[in-house]
Amino acid sequence: MILAIESSCDETAAALVDDGGRLLSSVVASQAELHARYGGVVPEVASRRHLELCVPVVERALDDAGVGFDRVDAVAVTEGPGLIGALLVGLATAKALAFARRLPLIPVGHLHGHVASLYLEPEPVAPPFLVLLASGGHTLLAEVDDHGPGMHVVGQTLDDAAGEAFDKGARLLGLGYPGGAALERLARDGDHHAHEFAVAMAGREGLDLSFSGLKTALRTAVLAAGGDDSGRADLAASYQRALVRSLVSRTMRALEVTGRDTLAVVGGVAANGVLRAALEQECARAGVRLALAPLALCSDNAAMIASAARFCPALPYPEYLARDAYATA
Amino acid sequence: MLLLSLDTATDTATACLWRDGEVLAESATAGRSTAAQHLLDDVDHLMRTAAIEPSQLDAIVVGTGPGTFTGLRIGLASARALGFALSVPVHGVGTLDALLCGDGVDVACIDARRGEVFCKGAGIDLCAIAPGQLAELITPGTSLAGDGAVRYRGLLEPAAVIAPDASPLHTPWARHHASLSDLWDAPEPLYVRAPDADRSPSARAAS
Numbered sequence: 001m002i003l004a005i006e007s008s009c010d011e012t013a014a015a016l017v018d019d020g021g022r023l024l025s026s027v028v029a030s031q032a033e034l035h036a037r038y039g040g041v042v043p044e045v046a047s048r049r050h051l052e053l054c055v056p057v058v059e060r061a062l063d064d065a066g067v068g069f070d071r072v073d074a075v076a077v078t079e080g081p082g083l084i085g086a087l088l089v090g091l092a093t094a095k096a097l098a099f100a101r102r103l104p105l106i107p108v109g110h111l112h113g114h115v116a117s118l119y120l121e122p123e124p125v126a127p128p129f130l131v132l133l134a135s136g137g138h139t140l141l142a143e144v145d146d147h148g149p150g151m152h153v154v155g156q157t158l159d160d161a162a163g164e165a166f167d168k169g170a171r172l173l174g175l176g177y178p179g180g181a182a183l184e185r186l187a188r189d190g191d192h193h194a195h196e197f198a199v200a201m202a203g204r205e206g207l208d209l210s211f212s213g214l215k216t217a218l219r220t221a222v223l224a225a226g227g228d229d230s231g232r233a234d235l236a237a238s239y240q241r242a243l244v245r246s247l248v249s250r251t252m253r254a255l256e257v258t259g260r261d262t263l264a265v266v267g268g269v270a271a272n273g274v275l276r277a278a279l280e281q282e283c284a285r286a287g288v289r290l291a292l293a294p295l296a297l298c299s300d301n302a303a304m305i306a307s308a309a310r311f312c313p314a315l316p317y318p319e320y321l322a323r324d325a326y327a328t329a
Numbered sequence: 330m331l332l333l334s335l336d337t338a339t340d341t342a343t344a345c346l347w348r349d350g351e352v353l354a355e356s357a358t359a360g361r362s363t364a365a366q367h368l369l370d371d372v373d374h375l376m377r378t379a380a381i382e383p384s385q386l387d388a389i390v391v392g393t394g395p396g397t398f399t400g401l402r403i404g405l406a407s408a409r410a411l412g413f414a415l416s417v418p419v420h421g422v423g424t425l426d427a428l429l430c431g432d433g434v435d436v437a438c439i440d441a442r443r444g445e446v447f448c449k450g451a452g453i454d455l456c457a458i459a460p461g462q463l464a465e466l467i468t469p470g471t472s473l474a475g476d477g478a479v480r481y482r483g484l485l486e487p488a489a490v491i492a493p494d495a496s497p498l499h500t501p502w503a504r505h506h507a508s509l510s511d512l513w514d515a516p517e518p519l520y521v522r523a524p525d526a527d528r529s530p531s532a533r534a535a536s
């Protein structure tokens with residue numbers, strides 16, 4: 001049984017997974033409300049909250065699974081990439097938990113974790129596949145050949161992450177932070193053809209993505225449109241359509257280039273209904289098998305870290321005692 | 330009563346195994362921003378030296394700062410996790426209080442960065458203050474200790490008496506945290522300062 005801890009950004013999370021890849025419990029304490037008034041994640045505020053929540057979240061995960069800490073065989077933890085101060089709280093907690101019982105520690109890469117959200121029972125998806133990982137912190141396309149931490153990145157965002165683009169768009173539309181989900185709701189009442197925002201990087205070679213131009217276009221349109229509600233819904237719908245089209249076109253292109261016959265989609269943005277529907281349609285047309293991450297495991301959580309840990313080397317006591325975290329991959 | 334005490338609030342991480350008033354083993358590891366990361370390595374070494382298993386510990390005592398935010402959190406997170414895993418209580422003691430245990434120390438003084446020190450003692454309540462201001466507050470001959478006193482020696486002397494840089498008085502030895510059972514409190518961090526963003530949320534939201 002693996003106990004995992006995730007604290008790379010603004011969610012403090014713990015989860016338990018058994019040896020067969022069954023999820024026994026998953027607890028996520030979101031700090032979104034705490035950061036809302038700043039309009040974004042403030043690292044020092046996040047780190048302070050992680051310290052308050054880390055042990056209680058672990059305790060809750062064990063309670064939810066109905067097991068004591070003595071039943072845990074290994075402790076897994078996100079070691080990067082992420083906010084360094086935030087990561088260090090989770091890492092110190094995990095190391096001390098493992099040390100207390102001489103358990104092995106399994107350091108896990110956060111991106112590997114997102115991909116591994118697909119490896120859990122009851123419907124695990126096995127590599128090889130092409131993965132679209134789109135979240136508030138990362139946006140990339142990569143080839144994955146096995147369950148391990150390795151992946152071959154074939155394209156990535158050159159500026160903002162896709163989730164960041166959703167959140168920044170939401171802020172421009174006055175929807176607060178984090179506003180990705182609110183933007184999707186507002187867009188339902190809007191006409192997505194009302195504004196033609198250029199699809200970023202369309203026609204350009206390569207598989208990289210870019211979203212900052214789109215954000216600038218939205219800002220200009222918001223200023224021009226004034227503030228009425230139907231206007232805002234149209235803007236939200238059009239902006240979302242442009243973001244989704246950009247992601248979908250680059251992803252379909254990557255499938256062609258790599259010749260992969262399975263597409264996996266993970267990360268917070270994978271929860272977006274319009275993106276899911278568009279990919280379903282395009283994949284059906286192209287004869288590509290589509291595996292979407294379970295909705296509950298799209299945004300940051302520790303279940304995915306526990307899942308990834310099953311396919312990472314475990315460091316025996318005392319090899320991990322001076323282990324450090326890293327901010328960038 | 331077998332205690333493990335530790336403090337990573339300053340650039341010198343300290344740890345101590347302590348049984349009923351006797352120091353079984355102790356360590357102090359210096360290194361800006363790295364000392365805290367090596368805390369468990371030090372603890373492991375102490376335990377091997379004293380032939381103690383984690384399961385034998387009766388309680389954990391941890392320095393609650395103030396000091397560097399990240400270092401402080403590493404110590405507190407480690408202590409709380411150890412306490413949870415071993416089902417033993419975790420007590421907190423201020424790092425300045427530990428420094429005040431040093432022989433003849435009147436005011437404890439920790440480097441607070443940004444041109445200030447955290448200090449306490451001789452009637453001064455815990456605060457962050459510019460060293461020049463502190464020099465005016467104290468009566469001549471007051472003895473200061475801690476890495477803040479060392480760093481701002483030039484501004485604090487001659488009003489203050491400060492031991493040589495290498496003196497053990499400037500280190501918050503974890504043996505003091507263990508012995509100060511009267512001061513044991515909840516293991517909550519003493520940040521003293523609000524997070525940067527808390528000072529100007531509106532400015533940040535507009536950016």
Ligand SMILES: [Zn+2]
Nearest residue numbers: 110135137300
């Ligand atoms: Zn993530």
